[in-house]
Amino acid sequence: MRISTGKILHAIGLTAIVVFSLFPFLWMVAASFKSQADILASPPVWFFTPTLDNYAEIFSDTKVSGAIINSLIVAAFATLLSVVLGTPAAFALARYDFRGKSDLWFWFISNRMTSPIVLALPIYLLAMSMNLLDTHLVLILVYLTFNIPIVVWIVTDQFKSIPPDLEQAARLDGADQFTIFRKIYLPLGAPGIAVSAIFSFIFSWNELLYALVLTRRAAQTAPVVATSFMSGYELPWGKIMATGTVIVLPVTIFALIVSRHMVRGLTMGATK
Amino acid sequence: MTFLRLDNIKKNYGDVSVIKGVSFSAAKGEFVVFVGPSGCGKSTLLRMIAGLEDVSEGELYIDGRDVTYEEPAKREVSMVFQSYALYPHMSVFENMAFGLRMAKKPEAEIKAQVAEAARILQLEPLLDRKPRALSGGQRQRVAIGRSIVRHPKLFLFDEPLSNLDAELRSQMRVEIAKLHRSLGATMVYVTHDQIEAMTLADRIVVLRAGLVEQIGSPTELYDTPANTFVAGFIGSPKMNFITAKVSATGPSSLVLDGAAFVGGKLVVETPAAGKAKVGDTLTVGLRPEHLTVEPAQPVLALTLDFAESLGGSTQLYARGEGEPIIVLTAGRPALQPGDALKLGIDPRHIYLFDAAGLAL
Numbered sequence: 338m339r340i341s342t343g344k345i346l347h348a349i350g351l352t353a354i355v356v357f358s359l360f361p362f363l364w365m366v367a368a369s370f371k372s373q374a375d376i377l378a379s380p381p382v383w384f385f386t387p388t389l390d391n392y393a394e395i396f397s398d399t400k401v402s403g404a405i406i407n408s409l410i411v412a413a414f415a416t417l418l419s420v421v422l423g424t425p426a427a428f429a430l431a432r433y434d435f436r437g438k439s440d441l442w443f444w445f446i447s448n449r450m451t452s453p454i455v456l457a458l459p460i461y462l463l464a465m466s467m468n469l470l471d472t473h474l475v476l477i478l479v480y481l482t483f484n485i486p487i488v489v490w491i492v493t494d495q496f497k498s499i500p501p502d503l504e505q506a507a508r509l510d511g512a513d514q515f516t517i518f519r520k521i522y523l524p525l526g527a528p529g530i531a532v533s534a535i536f537s538f539i540f541s542w543n544e545l546l547y548a549l550v551l552t553r554r555a556a557q558t559a560p561v562v563a564t565s566f567m568s569g570y571e572l573p574w575g576k577i578m579a580t581g582t583v584i585v586l587p588v589t590i591f592a593l594i595v596s597r598h599m600v601r602g603l604t605m606g607a608t609k
Numbered sequence: 610m611t612f613l614r615l616d617n618i619k620k621n622y623g624d625v626s627v628i629k630g631v632s633f634s635a636a637k638g639e640f641v642v643f644v645g646p647s648g649c650g651k652s653t654l655l656r657m658i659a660g661l662e663d664v665s666e667g668e669l670y671i672d673g674r675d676v677t678y679e680e681p682a683k684r685e686v687s688m689v690f691q692s693y694a695l696y697p698h699m700s701v702f703e704n705m706a707f708g709l710r711m712a713k714k715p716e717a718e719i720k721a722q723v724a725e726a727a728r729i730l731q732l733e734p735l736l737d738r739k740p741r742a743l744s745g746g747q748r749q750r751v752a753i754g755r756s757i758v759r760h761p762k763l764f765l766f767d768e769p770l771s772n773l774d775a776e777l778r779s780q781m782r783v784e785i786a787k788l789h790r791s792l793g794a795t796m797v798y799v800t801h802d803q804i805e806a807m808t809l810a811d812r813i814v815v816l817r818a819g820l821v822e823q824i825g826s827p828t829e830l831y832d833t834p835a836n837t838f839v840a841g842f843i844g845s846p847k848m849n850f851i852t853a854k855v856s857a858t859g860p861s862s863l864v865l866d867g868a869a870f871v872g873g874k875l876v877v878e879t880p881a882a883g884k885a886k887v888g889d890t891l892t893v894g895l896r897p898e899h900l901t902v903e904p905a906q907p908v909l910a911l912t913l914d915f916a917e918s919l920g921g922s923t924q925l926y927a928r929g930e931g932e933p934i935i936v937l938t939a940g941r942p943a944l945q946p947g948d949a950l951k952l953g954i955d956p957r958h959i960y961l962f963d964a965a966g967l968a969l
Contacts, residue, residue: 502694505661506755510708511682520707524698 362585369579376574391575392583401580404562408584410473411558412541415480419537422481423488424530428518430489431496432504445486453483457550464551471553479547484537491536495529496522539588559584611670612637612795613658613763618667620653620819627653629819630667635797635812640789643799644806644842645816651799652767654816658797659688659765672762682711687756688765691772693748695740701727701751702736708759726754729788746777753785757792766798770805782808803843807831815839837966840894846924848960849900849934851893855885863961865891868930871910871951877959881969885961891969894960897924897937902944904953909934913950916942925950 368376370387395401429435430442460479461470469475499522507517523530545560552561563580566573613635620628628650635641643651656662658669660681669677676684687708695704702723709719727733730750740748749769756764766785770778786809789796800806806813807827815822815830815838823835827843834840840848853867853875863882865875875893885891900909902925911927911934918941925936927950936952944950961969 500692500694502690502692503696505659505681506688506690506694507696507707508661508681509659509686509688510755510759511711512707516711521696 365578365581365585368574369582371575373573373575376578391579395576395579395583400557400565401559401562401583404557404559405583407473407552407556408542408558408560409587411476411480411556412538414473414477415484415541416534416537418477419481419484419488420530420534423485423533424492424523424526425518426485427489427492427496427526428522430493432501445489448482448486453546457546460547461550470551471556473556475551476541476544476548476556476558479551480537480541480544483540483544487536487540488530488533491533492526492529495526499525535592538591542584542588610637611635612639612672613641613797614668614670615654615658616668616670618654618657618669619665620650620657620662621665627819628657628665631816631819631821632667633814633821633824635795637795638793640786640796640798640809640811642806642810642813643797643816644801644803644813645822646842647801648818649816650819651801651816655688655765655767655797655799658763659686660684661688684763685759685761686763686765687759687761688767689749689752689756689769691768693740693752693772695748695751695755697740700737700739701732701743701754704740704751705755705758708755712759722758723754726758729757729791730754745773746781749773749781753788757788762795764794764796766796768799768801770800771802785809803845807843813843815842833968834894834960835968837892837894837962840960840962840968844896844898846897846935846937849895849897849932850962851895851932851934853891853893855887855889855891858882858885858887863891865893867893869909869911869932869934871907875908877961878956879959879961879969881961884969885963890964892962892964892966894962895934895954896958896960897935899954899958900934900936900938901953902936902938902942903951907951907953909952911950911952913944913946913948915946916944927952 369391370389371382371385372388372390375382375385430438464470464475469478503521503525504517507521512520543560544558545564548558548561549564552558557565559580563577563584566577566580611634615631615633618628618631619626631650631654643654645651653662657664658671660676660679664677667677668675671684671686696707699707705723705726706719709722714722723736724733727736730753732747732750732754735743735747735751740751743751749772752769769785770781773781782805785798789809798805798809810827812824812826813830814824817838823830823839825833830839830843834843837850841850851867851869853865853870855863856866856874857864859882861880861882862876862878863885865877866873867875877893895909909927909929911929914926914928914933916926917924922937922939923941925938925942925944927934927936934952936950963969
């Protein structure tokens, strides 16, 4: 069998990208099982006796488990609400013509053009005056402003790819708009909805800036807690890395579960 | 009895007029075919009957009821789409049951109706499959099945066979004709394929650029086309057209001058002779299948360009002084390209059109 040079270069390129993106991840996971001495060893040690001390320490710390629960609550609700609110908006944008449609579309995009830090102070002041500081609600609301545009863009695109004939066939079959949305667009748009849900969840789960600014103690999320281990006098890398691993794990599992929907070509066989 | 009536229906998209006033009616149980070249508005017209496109002007009646502005679902019509438009995430059963479920029919009735449709269309072994696991012909059957379960008043077909290969197409054509006979339902069928139109239709509506060119039974359109467009569109191969000048008129005959004719002249007996004057330019229409090779009284003297044998018949391409001429003849005439070709025709089969293209 002959393998072309192009294919070899392609494989080398891909390997480089995979190594480049996975190495920090590997470093984090490895460090979470190392003792502080192994972590700080120079040159780095590749073979070490794994220890669960870091994990034992963070799981005994109620601050960490509480923060993970906070993160779960905030990310789950922010994702759920953005999908529930974003998909009907996407349906309207994909299938109806109405006045101001392009302006509305641009407004959704422009939401993501602002650098988050620009809005940090105004939002802090707003939250303070509404007595929402250090609550789950304020984070969910802030994350919605970031997540809904993601959901709207991805799902609008997905809905546009559904052949309009299906909707018309359903109309002739006597389905009303809501039924068409629920019985045709939602199941057929599932891959796009799943992708947008993953993005929303990952964003809400990983978000640090607003979580840091808007929470103190009660609603502190996991990324905030991970950084809180850094104090002026010590850098407990093992704990930070273990927390990091715990933060990354649920998102990875979540992505693996929904990836099934992404690859399944649901619209196959619809037409022609 | 008029079952479907279109009264001066128009469709505009902004300033662009797509349907420019179509009136026509169909009786109950009639099979009507809209035929025309692409862009003639036939699909738009069908979709207006379905209610999927708004009517800009005019009125539309189904079974005596004004449905011009009625919701599609309330018109009691069903449509088979060119793309089939099957719901890809539902089984064949659910695809067919969808409309009945929307109508909130009891489960037992849904089962019975779908089973009946599946039996008629031989879909019984496929009821659990998803559309993607079906062949083109099977998908087509499901699409038809979905339209018959609801017992609509009117069946609409939008080029349903254009995605099938030739063999399956003629097979499905026969099945649709049988279905029409067994259901006795009123059907409106859109196609650009004149063979489908000729074989399926009780009546054909020939459309061009948003206007009706002619309405009639397939044989009427073939025998007495209203103009050169219909004459050229109906029939395969296409009708030959020769331009000629009227050089003399009689009470029931015309003498036409044309370089292609034997002796430069052609005498045509026609009851419409009075409508032409000396000096008028006419178009003479000759159907390829009406022309005879090496006749006793030749009308055209041409040179053979090339011949295509179709097995049982032969298609001859000839040229003379004017327009190229196609002849469809039985058997295999012993002719070589470049040979002289004399053609004759039964005078009754000569069509005449005036300068505007209208039948004389």
